[in-house]
Amino acid sequence: MKARVIVTLKNGVLDPQGKAIEGALGGLGFGDIDSVRQGKVFDLDLRATDKAAAEAEIAQMCEKLLANTVIENYAIEID
Amino acid sequence: MKARVIVTLKNGVLDPQGKAIEGALGGLGFGDIDSVRQGKVFDLDLRATDKAAAEAEIAQMCEKLLANTVIENYAIEID
Numbered sequence: 001m002k003a004r005v006i007v008t009l010k011n012g013v014l015d016p017q018g019k020a021i022e023g024a025l026g027g028l029g030f031g032d033i034d035s036v037r038q039g040k041v042f043d044l045d046l047r048a049t050d051k052a053a054a055e056a057e058i059a060q061m062c063e064k065l066l067a068n069t070v071i072e073n074y075a076i077e078i079d
Numbered sequence: 080m081k082a083r084v085i086v087t088l089k090n091g092v093l094d095p096q097g098k099a100i101e102g103a104l105g106g107l108g109f110g111d112i113d114s115v116r117q118g119k120v121f122d123l124d125l126r127a128t129d130k131a132a133a134e135a136e137i138a139q140m141c142e143k144l145l146a147n148t149v150i151e152n153y154a155i156e157i158d
Binding site for chain 2: 018021028033035036038041045046047048061065
């Protein structure tokens with residue numbers, strides 16, 4: 001079973017990496033950008049076959065390793 | 080207009096970061112994982128209002144800065 005986890009910074013958390021990308025895009029002539037924020041994506045391939053169980057397991061993975069829930073949100077998409 | 084760009088490694092390109100995460104998840108007791116691959120996500124906030132024009136502009140951003148198209152694929156999602 002394939003799943004995708006998207007980890008993004010919470011609103012209000014500073015994102016210097018995103019700011020740098022925003023500046024670089026401006027320098028390349030892309031001027032009409034209000035903001036850029038960068039996050040991470042994890043594509044998981046699981047042997048589990050039960051969708052609900054897989055989602056619960058992935059949520060545990062996010063809480064324990066994939067996301068820092070103090071400053072990051074995560075979203076799980078399962079095919 | 081909000082847009083999301085997801086940049087992932089192409090198939091066949093080694094992903095040592097994903098391998099390390101896979102190993103760490105295994106060490107935490109998540110044993111039923113076949114593979115993990117890590118990518119990047121960019122959340123853009125654009126002033127453009129025309130969806131097709133915005134998508135074309137974002138594709139240009141990906142080609143020029145956000146993705147290394149030799150080894151990475153990109154996908155654009157526009158709300």
